Amino acid sequence: MLKNIFLSILAITLIIACNDTEEIDNGPNNDDFNRQGMLINLADNIIIPAYQNLNTKLDLLVSSKDIFISSPNLDNLNLIRSSWLNAYKSWQSVEMINIGKAEEILYHYQMNIYPTDINDIENNIAIGNVDLTHPNNNDAVGFPALDYMLFGLETTDTAIIQKYTSNVDAENYKMYLSDLVMQMKSLTELVLNDWTSSYKDIFTSSSSNSATSGVNMFINDFIFYYEKGLRANKIGIPAGNFSATTLPEKVEAFYNKEVSKILSLEALNAVQDLFNGKTYVGDSSNPSQPSLGSSFNDYLTYLDKSDLASLINDKFDIARQKIQLLDNNFFNQVNTDNVKMTQAYDALQTVVVLLKVDMLQVFNISVDYVDADGD
Amino acid sequence: MEKILNRYLKQETGAAPLAIIRIGFGLMMCFSIIRFWSKGWIEKIYISPKFHFSYYGFEWVQYLGDYTYLLFIICFFSAFFVAIGYKYRIAIIIFFLSFTYIELLEKATYLNHYYFISVFSFMLIFLPAHLYFSADSFISKKTYPKIPKWTTDSIKLLLSIVYIYAGLAKINSDWLFKAMPLKIWLPSKYDLPLIGENLMQENWVHFAMSWSGMIYDLTIPFLLFYRKTRWFAFALVVFFHVFTRVLFPIGMFPYIMIISSLIFFDASFHNKIISLIRRLLQFFFKLKLNKKPVLEKIQYPKKPKGLYIVIVFLAIQLLIPFRYGLYPGELFWTEEGYRFSWRVMLMEKMGYTTFKIVNGKTQDFFYVNNSDFLTSFQEKQMSFQPDLILEYAHYLGDHFTSQGHKNVKVFAESYVALNGRISQPFIRKDVDLYKEKESFKHKYWVLPFNDEIKGL
Incomplete structure (x- = not known):
């Protein structure tokens, strides 16, 4: 008995003694990592600016839409198309954030469900004045629906414009186009205002380690988005990774035919920038230089896992290179050389493993699995 | 005798x-x-x-x-x-x-x-x-x-x-010399009042708790058997189990052990x-x-x-x-002989496993969305345990065969991270799991562990 106690004390003392010397060079910081600081950086410098940018881009889309509707001609069609593209690019930085009001009002389901259902759209137009927020219309609204309305109604620009001018349902087409844009604008405003008025404080103060805390839900959602929203929806599904055949018509911005790569790259950059805590600056024309704030990367470094953080960045970079090799139009890419698509998918996939397995393990966060006992 | x-x-x-x-x-x-x-x-x-x-x-x-x-x-x-x-x-x-x-x-x-x-x-x-x-x-x-x-x-x-x-x-090199997995688990308890933001973050605490946990487990039965140390031991039992209950989501187990140890009185x-x-x-x-x-x-x-x-x-x-001694390979990795052995709270293991359904004749393939078939809890557990991976692969094979798919082969792509090591490939990608049968034999299609954990 005495011997046992003696041995225990001896062992513990030895460990503490050994450990003291070790801590000098490579022990982790004794300062606790400031999770709240990380959340504040995410909210102030990434999330809210991204929503603000999207909101501004949607303002521009609203005015382009007004101009186009008042005089539908080729110039104005090109104007609204370019506003649509700018807003769509801006959206890519917001799509990964699905928490708070966005989650509550099913914002994502009303902004970017693709492929869009053109039968639903045409029916809605024929009926006129339908409830666009209805779940049945999730695949008939948002950016993909605008993609169809601006690029896919007919094969030539002249014929498209005719839908808004000489077609018997021209008024209905105009109204539907307008309703789509106004809905996107009002939803975005709702989400943005919630962040700036109250949700920011809720989010940044919710830094505990529980399944329902802001930080854990955000990390889970972030990884879920990367895996499903980005990797699967943008690349994997069109490439036929989840089906017996390829599904090229499922690419993002299918009717535009030129920008699916641009959108995917925007989305990937947004994900990587958030991982690194890089301040959101929006357009490249923005003169301010992005700065780095507290992030997942820093958190990993705090936990002695800077090797993992740089590995994740390396793999993000490789995935970007693979996407850059693709055709601007993923539809063409899938049909001509789908191997490049699946290679891009595989490169994106390596990061899923690092985020979902390695990063989550190191953070050891309570995830939104069934809250069962362990042993 | x-x-x-x-x-x-x-x-x-x-x-x-x-x-x-x-x-x-x-x-x-x-x-x-x-x-x-x-x-x-x-x-x-x-x-x-x-x-x-x-x-x-x-x-x-x-x-x-x-x-x-x-x-x-x-x-x-x-x-x-x-x-x-x-x-x-x-x-x-x-x-x-x-x-x-x-x-x-x-x-x-x-x-x-x-x-x-x-x-x-x-x-x-x-x-x-x-x-x-x-x-x-x-x-x-x-x-x-x-x-x-x-x-x-x-x-x-x-x-x-x-x-x-x-x-x-617990007598293994990860537990004793790397303080793993406590080094992962304890810092994440930063919410705990009083100790969360300081003690739980300290390197020496991770080691002290690893070692004292091991010594506690090995000595507590003896301390309970001897009359002179019994009350002291029981106090330790209560402290240890309540403390682990505070730290980890282990449900009723601590209370059951506390009540059970009354038998020594x-x-x-x-x-x-x-x-x-x-x-x-x-x-x-x-x-x-x-x-x-x-x-x-x-x-x-x-x-x-x-x-x-x-x-x-x-x-x-x-x-x-x-x-487990009858199986080759690292026990924590293959988990052959891991269950029913009181290996309690011993490792932090996470995996990511996806399945590819291949038509053996045409080589056409597609990936399975696990959430179509498993709950997130099941998916989490399946992702790092070879026997669950095999059973699920058979389920998928049967499911897609019954759906009319021909010449179904099922391949797993799997990555697992153990005790804070960077994840590594777990299952051989070239083995059709639909052909493999569950048995007590060693599962050769589990890739070898890249590192070594010394110990019992």
């Missing part, structure tokens, strides 16, 4: 300790079932999943759908009857069967402490826990103040096995508890003292059949945890 054995078998002890264990265990089980139910876990774990992972050899277990609730009700009442000692032998048999059946329904929820409950209740079937301070004894007006010493000793031995094997498992201690319970019952239910029945005191038979079963059972318990 035989003399010593015979002399030992003739030794007797008071019947109170076993009665207290019976009451404590029964009530704990009642409470566990209520807790499990109230958290909605019956629905989430046993009813809503489309597919259940089954234990090798127990694939015949039938899923009960909504009748699972009935099974829990049966389990609850049998536990209650065990507690009050009414029709004890039947009650404990029903409890053991119903509880074990529930556990056999879903392998993904395997927990050592559920296994402990099955093992413990199995032993209780053969122990005379109902002969004293029980409804059975009250009704039959017979009581046995003395029972053979081996009956309480067998419980002590079982608890010692649990602790010592848990301690032996002398009968006089338990008699005090019993008289306290008597007084409480009298106070609340106004049982009249003077109408207390006179209980006939009878000697318990010396060598009942149960003895031999318990001996064989404990011997098996001693051997099973060492079966």
